[in-house]
């Protein structure tokens with residue numbers, strides 16, 4: 444379909460604010476999934492089935508939407524259910540999934556780079572949370588159109604007026620511009636679909652230019668190899684075409700290109716603006732990097748990759764050991780298998796007098812660490828013990844050399860160290876304002892430096908601190924939760940290395 448009729452959107456939401464339920468309603472209302480086949484959390488379940496061996500991941504789904512024809516001057520809401528007239532124009536709406544947690548912030552930014560707009564989805568009984576704010580700011584940075592939506596208006600505890608005010612303040616719109624829906628009952632969803640095509644701009648790539656497609660997600664399929672999710676920014680990608688991954692410097696042939704609608708459907712080609720998947724017989728997910736650019740191999744190649752590629756960098760380190768020493772080879776195999784689908788995971792063997800043989804592992808953050816450990820135990824039936832997490836320090840030695848250390852036992856003699864640098868993060872906390880004192884005290888005890896405080900509403904505040912990552916990887920979150928009776932939410936992102944004692 445031509446670019447003018449393409450839209451790609453993502454939903455930014457806090458856990459449980461209703462992203463899956465809204466996706467279900469959109470799939471249903473656009474006829475992508477028939478009422479008969481509909482089951483709750485349709486897309487999430489496709490992921491689950493993948494874990495059981497049927498390999499489908501719904502990182503991006505294409506829906507067709509025939510726009511309602513509304514004569515000038517008539518409001519959408521004046522139209523009855525019969526307003527789904529077939530004389531409107533047909534659009535393609537791609538729903539792109541974003542990873543839900545800050546540990547994957549870079550990947551969120553690449554998913555957003557593949558979008559034209561976002562739905563900012565907020566529970567009308569809860570209001571905005573820290574995670575939502577971080578991702579919202581990423582979307583604002585990416586220059587995306589933001590459609591604010593309050594969900595769950597059917598709940599008796601919903602306070603749409605209050606939270607519409609909060610959101611309007613935050614993104615600079617009128618409270619009346621905030622959509623009010625119930626993803627459960629379907630109320631307000633037709634208007635929302637209409638707004639997606641009306642408000643979100645069409646992509647503006649160059650169909651005549653050399654192919655450039657952005658890889659925004661990938662996973663490993665045991666039968667087909669790596670499946671990359673891409674958006675064609677310029678040019679066209681055809682199946683059987685020789686292609687090149689520009690950052691990885693990898694040349695292969697595109698075996699199959701296709702779209703998810705909602706299951707995988709091969710197509711001859713993906714045109715400028717289109718979103719789909721690419722299979723090219725690649726066996727290692729670490730070769731297909733999120734943020735890489737696919738272009739044509741040979742003379743037709745683009746000169747410059749799309750900007751914004753970044754290597755994932757482990758931030759938190761811990762030793763992982765089998766409780767039963769004989770399980771060491773099993774642990775190695777398990778890590779090798781996990782690595783197939785997780786290029787951010789790094790590990791090297793280490794040994795300890797107390798724990799025997801194990802691995803020093805590097806993770807993107809705390810959640811990544813928890814998920815990995817959980818999967819090792821659950822999927823590979825291993826009993827593990829993990830050392831307390833630590834961060835990496837950079838040393839400048841008296842002889843002028845620089846050295847990264849990731850394990851406290853590698854710290855050289857104090858007299859040989861000139862300077863020490865440690866990783867800092869920008870921490871964002873959203874909390875009821877009555878807990879400001881508790882939060883500030885907690886952050887200050889952890890060497891935090893207050894950067895910003897901003898009232899979302901008279902009762903809720905957003906606080907930003909810069910603090911050492913090493914101070915938050917250990918029970919900071921638990922203390923924050925207990926100090927605020929569970930009401931505060933937390934998010935953080937790396938801001939570089941700073942001098943340390």
Ligand code: GTP
Pocket residue numbers: 456457458459460461462463464465487543594595596597598624625626627628
């Ligand atoms: P995760 O998958 O955990 O990230 O959550 P999510 O954001 O996808 O939320 P999900 O769609 O799973 O919804 C969370 C809960 O809220 C579920 O129990 C839904 O049934 C419920 N829910 C979602 N939308 C609505 C709504 O409009 N009204 C009501 N009453 N409940 C809703």
